[in-house]
Amino acid sequence: MEKMSFKVQTTPFLKSNIDKSYIDKSSIVKSSISKQIAEQLREAIVSGGFKIGDRLPTEDELAQRYGVSRPSVREALKRLAAQNLVRARRGPSGGNFVVQPSYEELAGSLSGAATLLVGMGALDIVEIIDARRILQGGCLEHAVKNATTAHIADIETALERQRNPEISDEAFCQSDVAFHRALVDSTGNGMVRFVMYTVIEALIPVTNMIVTVVRERSDIISLHEEMLQHLIDRNSVLLNQSMNKLLDYLLAKFELASQS
């Protein structure tokens, strides 16, 4: 098996007779080997060289093939794992496998990024609520057109769960997320789902705060019920209005709570 060429200017490959003539000082890349390997593997995966469920070569084999050490390969694999691209299993018939990235996981990492931005002050809650307002118009319009009975049933399920006063605050927030997810699911557009999941998850802290601090579930529930009814009626204008009422409510409660 041929070793692949690497753009490294480090020269500890004493024992290996690698042709270093390709090293071009003008195009020296300082990025670490693990990063380069991660890039190459990622490229191989997204370009279809490895399909979903495929097993990558073993770490030893990769190390050998790339002419690097196993720790370096592992660092690369961990980078990919952090992106939910691969997952490792031990044992024979184990290895590093290309995994099917799910909307949920991807949106999860996105929302992680979003909460990061919030936590670091680059984004604030008001902005997120506003973004939801800006983006929802087309979504809801589309949802009204495309929602199937299955979609509506999903929304009803989520709503039913949050009507139960016994459930915990965490469970209520979960069902709130489920409600809004189901709502954007009913657009039937995967990209919209992908993107809106992010916005929805970025709003979790607000809902969380309202439920735990303000201790007010009924207003949220009744607005949700209102929205569901408008969706069933296929009335996008009223649906949009109800959603805006919900956002107004969230915003008001949030500002109230952040003053104190």
Place this chain on the structure above:
Amino acid sequence: MEKMSFKVQTTPFLKSNIDKSYIDKSSIVKSSISKQIAEQLREAIVSGGFKIGDRLPTEDELAQRYGVSRPSVREALKRLAAQNLVRARRGPSGGNFVVQPSYEELAGSLSGAATLLVGMGALDIVEIIDARRILQGGCLEHAVKNATTAHIADIETALERQRNPEISDEAFCQSDVAFHRALVDSTGNGMVRFVMYTVIEALIPVTNMIVTVVRERSDIISLHEEMLQHLIDRNSVLLNQSMNKLLDYLLAKFELASQS
């Protein structure tokens, strides 16, 4: 410094006269040490334990503090690096630093995820174009309201660059991205930027295909000019129409090219 406790089952379960039926796969923490450390560090960062620009303890110190080996710490750090949370510098006064995540980088990783979904068939181009159509309405409306002269100047700059027939196909696509980014920038909403950057980047392959295969730049440019003018006129209806014309154009050319 005391070692932190870890949920690892090290040696105890060795010899196997033990009844393993009690083992509940779901409750046992099987996550690797590097993953746990990555989680802890991430938590420490987002919760404000480390601020932007702060230097984490050295890898040796982290290894000591967590009671693990340096490779394990490094795998954890590479996970964080893959999320653009930390960056390493060598030398004295070097170390692993918490970095300010930029919209560009985050959107870059998002679009990476999106291209992944496209590459694996979970999303198709038509869907992305449609998503753009669904989401743009509110954006453009908001952009018309909030665009400053500086924003408009940015858009003009991008447009000017792509008018130059000398530039390469890659440069043209770059300026196309810059154009659309500048357009959503003019909404003035960070979350909208964050989210729309993703959609924009997911559309790069289409633009790329049109420019390199269909070899048609003038139509795109003139539609861009039209949009800019409508933005200057603060006419969101016409702006939306022009954008839809552009999307129609992209869709038509894409379907034409994918037939052949």
Place this chain on the structure above:
DNA sequence: ATTATACTATTTGTAAGACAAATAGATGTC
């Protein structure tokens, strides 16, 4: 013959130690 058990081989997970490379700061020379 079938079932349960133990073994073996394979692959990832973790550890420890060593050296290379980069780089900021201190030191010394002119």
Place this chain on the structure above:
DNA sequence: GACATCTATTTGTCTTACAAATAGTATAAT
């Protein structure tokens, strides 16, 4: 004082070794 050199620190990489999980296989017991 300016410049070169040395030194110490920290990440980057390699090497080797062993632990842990697990699928497959062989073996023993019923």
